[in-house]
Amino acid sequence: MLKYIKEQLNILKLKKQLRAYHKIDEAFMRSTKQSFMELAKLRSSSLGSIKTYHSPVWKYSTAVMVVLVFMTSGVAVFAEKNDVPINNPLYPLKRLSEKVQLVVSSPEKKLQIHETLVERRLKDIAVLKIAEAVKEESRQEDKTVASAPEIKKAEVILLKEIIASKSLKSPKITPTANQKRIKKLDSDFQKEAQSVLNQADKLSIERARRVMICKGIISNINSGSASTSSRFREQIKARCDEISKDR
């Protein structure tokens, strides 16, 4: 036991001697630490940009974003060029593309675009009105079928299903929502019509052409697709009269 304790003490003494023998130079350690910390700070400051640039997540998300932007813009241009109807899922993209075109076009081109948009809004209103009429017809048929006493209950259900499937093919818009959209499109139509006239004034184009534009708008209003208010009709008419008299 005593021998073991003596051995352990000798070992401890040796460790102490060895540590003293290999004593660390504190000044060296301080300067090395300073250099190490400076390198770490340098790395830390340069890391932000490098990491961002090399991060795979960032690279992939950027690539996905670029692809999405290209696809969306491509589809939007497609929808705009093909003048997709209002019940088409691509319709919001068409409207977006129209807005972008108005922003990036020259004043002369803007006039043409506004003229096109007037016609398009009228077409949209017409499509929605047809859809509304189909819906109304379906509702009427439904009422008739339900009230016919000679038709059995099962047949009533079957007929209802057929009508329902028919109505699915028409735009999926509830009557109230449909009416709201018609109202909104009508407002858009009015804005576009005003924009056409404003743009024509702004450009100071020749009177004959302005008269032609005016006649076109009045003709569109009279075509009956738009449910424009009588006040708006009067406004446009008065403005067109002014243009006609203007020399």
Added chain:
Amino acid sequence: MNNKESFNKDAENLQKGDTQSAERIFDNFSGPIHSFLMARVRNRETAQDITQEVFLKVIKNIDQFDKETGNFTAWIWQIVRNTLVDFFRKKRPSYLEDLPDEGGNIIDESTYSDSDAKLRDIMKIIDTFPEEDQELFQMHFVADMSYSDIAQATGKSEPALRVAIHRLKKKIQPKL
């Protein structure tokens, strides 16, 4: 969180640019590494150069450390070993010429005592040990590393290390 996890976390944070983690790593590893290197090369200036090189490599290569599969203690000690191997490969002939008295560079000759002479005798015995045992001796007796840290640095199990160090003690016991 144990030591291994703690240093792995510090290494991960250093990869992200955290300087506080860098400081913790330096404070924990610099002492044992420098002592170990002094014992290995027996030259203060050379040990200082290698210590600086080791920490430079830590910063340069920290991105290569994989915290999921690796162990930072083992990783940094592998850098120490590799740097030492490079040093011996390049400098050995001149290094031996510079140090005829083995360790004279580390202590002031004017302060030599009997205990220093005894110590040098022990170091001569150590020099006869296989490379692996010398490394173990310097890690345990000079760098004062725990069994757990040596196990992580060398990749050996703690019981095996205890047995190996016990054998080393037995070998140097007659000189104590």
